Amino acid sequence: MRNDWQDQDEQPKTRADYRREQERAEQDFQERDRKRVEVEKEYARTHGRSMPEDDDDRQRISPAEQKQQRLGRRLNWAIGWLVVLIVIVYLILFLVD
Numbered sequence: 001m002r003n004d005w006q007d008q009d010e011q012p013k014t015r016a017d018y019r020r021e022q023e024r025a026e027q028d029f030q031e032r033d034r035k036r037v038e039v040e041k042e043y044a045r046t047h048g049r050s051m052p053e054d055d056d057d058r059q060r061i062s063p064a065e066q067k068q069q070r071l072g073r074r075l076n077w078a079i080g081w082l083v084v085l086i087v088i089v090y091l092i093l094f095l096v097d
Contacts, residue, residue, distance in 0.1 A: 026062075 013021075061069075
């Protein structure tokens with residue numbers, strides 16, 4: 001069965017193929033970013049401007065990990081508020097009786 005988005009001779013991608021493609025794209029991005037930072041540092045040196053220090057020892061966080069961390073913080077706050085609201089409801093029920 002051929003999908004509209006596939007060529008006639010193209011086989012559907014497997015998960016492993018897709019993962020390899022994504023890893024290759026991530027590695028290409030990291031390489032381009034590293035080269036960009038080097039060029040910016042060289043430009044700053046030649047033009048006498050100071051650039052902020054690059055934390056090479058600190059790992060860079062991918063956008064997906066940033067989203068996960070932000071979602072985790074939001075969920076923690078939501079759980080906290082729900083616990084507070086449940087306690088308030090129990091207090092109201094106990095005191096009204």
